[in-house]
Structures are given as structure tokens and as C-alpha cells.
Amino acid sequence: MNTLYITGAGVSAESGIPTFRGRDGYWTIDSENYTPQEMATRHMYINNPVEFLSWYYHRFATYRHHGPNEVHHWLADKNLITQNIDGLDGKAGNKHYIAIHGRLDQRTIFYPQEEIVEIIDTPWDDVDEDRLSESLLALFNIQQQSPPQLHQAYKPYVLLFDEYYTENYRISEAQQRMRDADKIVFMGTSFSVNITQMALEIAYQKNTPIDIIDPEPVTINYPNANYHIMTALEYINSDLCEP
Template identity: 65%
Template sequence: MTTLYITGAGVSAESGIPTFRGEDGFWTIGSRNYTPQQMATRTMYEENTTEFLKWYYHRFVTYRHHGPNEVHHWLADKLLVTQNIDGLDGKAGNDDYISIHGRIDKMTKYHVQGEDVEIETAPWGLVDETNLTSSLLELFKISSKGPELNVSLKPFVLLFDEFYTDLYGIGRAQKRMWDASKIVFMGTSFSVNITQMALDIARHKDIPVEVVDPEPTHILHSQVKYFPMTAKEYIAYGKDT
């Protein structure tokens, strides 16, 4: 049996990284003038780059040194697609996982979506927090004109108003979904397109699905089993059964 694991923010909570929709979640804290859903967009990056980069730095980049937890290590030899951008699955030793929404430690040239560009290491270690605005603009090559195509740099993260491309591994992820004989969703609220895509394929193939979450989202599927627990509790449950 080929089991595909699709993970969300709940898996990284044990590592001290906020989930997206909890009380301290990424999507509950915006900037002074904008909601998170307005901030995390390509439009904001293009039209108010300073605000975007400062928000992104404070809300995501400050967690870049956190380490993997027991669940990440358990998933290290599993077939995995993660929605998380924290890179913890790689730190835990999974060399073939797909980070379908990008990585906080990476960046690309600002480009037209769908184009093939190189993924580079982000220069977060060079940021001067005492001169945060000017430092970020300089490091990401943002001129007074704003972001310039194929010149400026952009965090390697899929934003709300962007779409899945092969740069983010969508082709590989879909193949894993079609090849799977079981899909396990861990720590996700089913509120993003990738989980709906996987669920549609599971329905089409009529394969078993497991939903692991303390408050699992109930889904329409003929073969679904719910585990109302954390991912850490789930792997302990598996060892005991």
C-alpha cells in the first residue's frame, strides 16, 4: 500500500510555530493597516513592497531557526506533500518531500507565473533589523519603481492570488495523489486548494482517507476515518495498535 501524507500547520505547532487560524495564528495577525489575507498577496508585493516584506519577515522569517519535532522525524521516510513553508521536514531528513506552498529559506527572481526560474537561498541572515526597511529593499533589489521583473527578488512562497505551478511541485504532487492507495491528512483544515485536489482524487479512486486533527474537518467521502487528536498523538496511537 502506498500511503501519501499531506500535512498542514498543525504538524509544526509542537515546534513552536503558530498555526494559521488559531488564536495566535498567522491569519489572525495582520499589519497596522491590512488583514493577513490582504498582506499575503502578489498584489501587495507589487504595490506596497515595503509593507509586504516587513510583514513577511516578522510573521514567518523569525521562525526560520526552529527545529523539527517528533512528527517531522516520523514523517522523514514517508511520501509527503506539505503545505508548510517552514522547511522542518527537510531538517528532519526527508529528502524528497514536496513543499507545495514554498519555503521561507528560499527566494526566486520576481517573474511571470509559470516561467521556469532558479530557486535560491534567501538572504535573511544579512538583514539589518536596526534599518529593517532599507535593508529588506536592498537585499530584494527593490528600486524606487517597485519590483522589476527578472531583476527584483521575491520570497519563495505561494501567495493567495497566485496559482500552483511546477515551480512549487504541483505536477509531482498530483502524481503522488494519483499513485497513492491511501491518503492521510494531518493538521490541516481543508481550506486550501491542494487538500481539495487530493480529496477529489481520493473520491475518484475511492481510496481510504484518514483525517488527523484535534478538531477534524468532516468531509464527504465513502472511505474516511477520523482521528480527533494531534499528529503526535496519532503516531503514538499507531505504535500502540
């Protein structure tokens, strides 16, 4: 059976990374002046790059040394699309997974969204926290008091709220994997992002069976869905999952 796994922030919670919408999650923590929905945008990156980069550095990069957990290792040889940007599936050894929202340990040149660009590593360890703003601007090649320049500045390889899925995020391959799947297993996701809705629409069209693994699962209007009220870790150690 060709099973496709689609994972969300709940999978990385066992590694000590807060879920986005949980009580202590990233989206519950605002910057001093902006909400997360305002911060994680291309508009903020262009108009206030210091605030944008500082927010990402503090909210995400502080977890860059957290390692993969048992679930990531179990998924290492699976057909996988993850919404997570922590890169832990790659660290666990999955060579072919799709990080559909990007990876914070990587960056790209700042580009018009329709362009295909090279993805390179981000040397977060070079950031000097004593000179945080200046250091972040230098790391991303942005001049002080100036907006990021196209094809000169760097941008975190992260899909932002006001951006859309492109081939830089392997969207066509992700959609093909959804169409080819005999079964889709959603693990630790709140179904609040476009990629899960896209997968559900394809499942509806093909009547693909789906499993939803979550201690507090979201109920969806789909008769061919099975709900398993448990964590991803409990699931992989149960008799429910495939070897």
C-alpha cells in the same frame, strides 16, 4: 501500501510555530493597515514591497531557527506533501518531500508565473533590523520608491493568495503522487486550501481511503474517511499509524 501524507500547520505547532488560523495564528494578526488576505498577495508585493516584506519577515522569518519536532522526524522517510513553508521537513531529513506552497528560507527571481525559475536560499540573517525597510529592499534587490522589476528583483518562494500552482511548486508531481496513493493521510490541516481540495477530488475519483488526523477535525462529505481526534504527535505514537 503506498501511503501519501499531506500535512498542514498543525504538524509544526509542536515546534512552536503558530497555526495559521488558530487563536494566535498568523491569519489572526493583521498588519497595521491590511488584512493577511491582502498582505499575502502578489498585488501587495508589487505595489507595496516594504509592507509586504516586513510582514513576512515578522510573521515567518522570526521562526526560522525553530527546529523540527518528533513528527517531522517520523515523516522524514515518508511520501510527503506539506502545505507548510517553514522548511522543517527538509531539516528533518526528508529529501523528496514536496513543499507545495514553497519555503520561506528560499527565494526566486521575480518572474511571470508561467516561467520555471531557479530556487535559491534567502539569507535572512543579513537583515539589519535597525534599518529594516532599507535592508529588506536591498536583500530582495528592489529599488526604493519603485516596484519590483521582473527578472531583477527577488521574491520569497511562497505561493500567494492571488497566484496559482505551477511547476515551480511541483504541482504535476504532487498530483501524480495523489493518483498513485493507496491511502492518503491528512495531518493537522483545516482543508481550507486548494491542494487539499485537489487531493480530495482525486480520492473521490479513485475511492482512495483517507485518514484525517486532527484534535478538531474538519468533517468532509466522503464515506471512505476515517477520523482520528488527536494531534499528529499522538497519532505517530499510537497503534493506528504505519511504521
